Amino acid sequence: MTLPLVDRLNVRADTAMPIYLQLEEQVAAMIADGTLGAGDTLPAERHLASALGLSRNTVQRVYAALRRRGLVMAHGRLGYVVQKPAAVSGINRLKGFTEEMMALGRRASSRVVESAVVTDRSIASIFGLPSETEFLHLVRERYGDGTPLAREVAWYNIEYCPSLAQADLSGSVYAHLASHGAALGHCEQSIEAAFPNAAESAVFGFTSPMPCLLIKRRSFDQKERMIEYVEGLFRGDAYTYRMTLEA
Template sequence: MLSDLVQLRSDTAMPLYQQLEQQLENLIRDGTLPAGTVLPAERQLAESLGLSRATVQRAYHTLRQRDLVAAQGRLGFLIQSASPRLHPGMDRLKGFTEEMRLLGKAPSSRILERKVVSDRSIASIFGLPSPASFLKLVRVRYGDGLPLSREVAWYNLSAAPDLEHGDLSGSVYAYLAERCGVPLIYCDQTVEATMANEEECEIFGFAQPLPCLLIKRRSYTHGEVMMEYVEGLFRGDTYSYRLRLGT
């Protein structure tokens, strides 16, 4: 219980609301209370700690101002990510690895699934015959060790057969350009709002489903050849895309 994690002192000049706020912030930042955890409602926490509701209300208010928690009505308060939001631009085509480096983050990946498949629905997206072969690659992408996205991607093996046995632990885009000689030229991309499912909550460390951004991308190489179709789920508590629009 949260009341077991909070130790308020009476032998100090620090006000109780400030003690509570600081202890809750420390528990959030050290991961004891991860993003997605629901804190008790003000009255419930006040009763469990033997405090006035006004004391808890003041502590929660400060945490909300710091974007560490969000009000969930009578359900309580939802813990947000303690990490600063990322603001990648959408001004040009770039892969996750390059994007992280531009943001000053160390990129890394964990491959969950890698296999050659024939899928009629995917072939239709690429405009290829049903028996066409694709490399299906499912990865978790990290920035400074924090899981930021889960990607499910399909690659056109007829356009880049070397992908089947290539080292894809790093940037697939770099491998396509440098090893296969088929750099990506442009993409069509959509961004949708969705909720993380049970598997994705486990990957991101969410205690309950949170809003995420689903990015679908179709990438092309020379000659209008579609090379990649990817669906990437990006955690909504960390990502905030930025666009510059001119007149």
């Protein structure tokens, strides 16, 4: 990492989210986008607490939550280290593309095709907001190990995270949201079969249209505010969803 972990953490006083949860989500986002890789050592509880001006109990709570999520593991005198994720892609919990690729052992990358603040009456209706509401319109091509896997068209309600409009969004949008007090809590997602249009076929390198997966997602933060609406077209010959269902 270019900066130590403590310099990347942002404890906010202008949000109702508890401090331990802010830190948990920020560290989890760094693991998801590869800022923290498998085997990286996290600061000792006492050192991190001192550097952030927090109680040791708060940091202990953060590390305990990350351990329960399978993101870190205890490693003797080293304290906690980032754990290598299981190579399973699933839809039973909220993940972004970057985290999906990480779970599959692939390197995620993106090309931003369009990023602009716009008004759109149809999108405002999806969010249940007035037609004059401004959104960040983001179009990206997503790659796994350099192979084009998806084309995403997304809209974000920038009222809750204005910094998105100026951020570098070639990485994880979810990591940016988490580090700016708008960590996602849940989503409503649908998956259907679809054929790519000419522009999408060109991105995927198809000489003729092939079946793809169209994923539509509405994402909400932990205050139940709708933050994101995204439509992502994933190539069916190179992308698979797996999930575990419990009775």
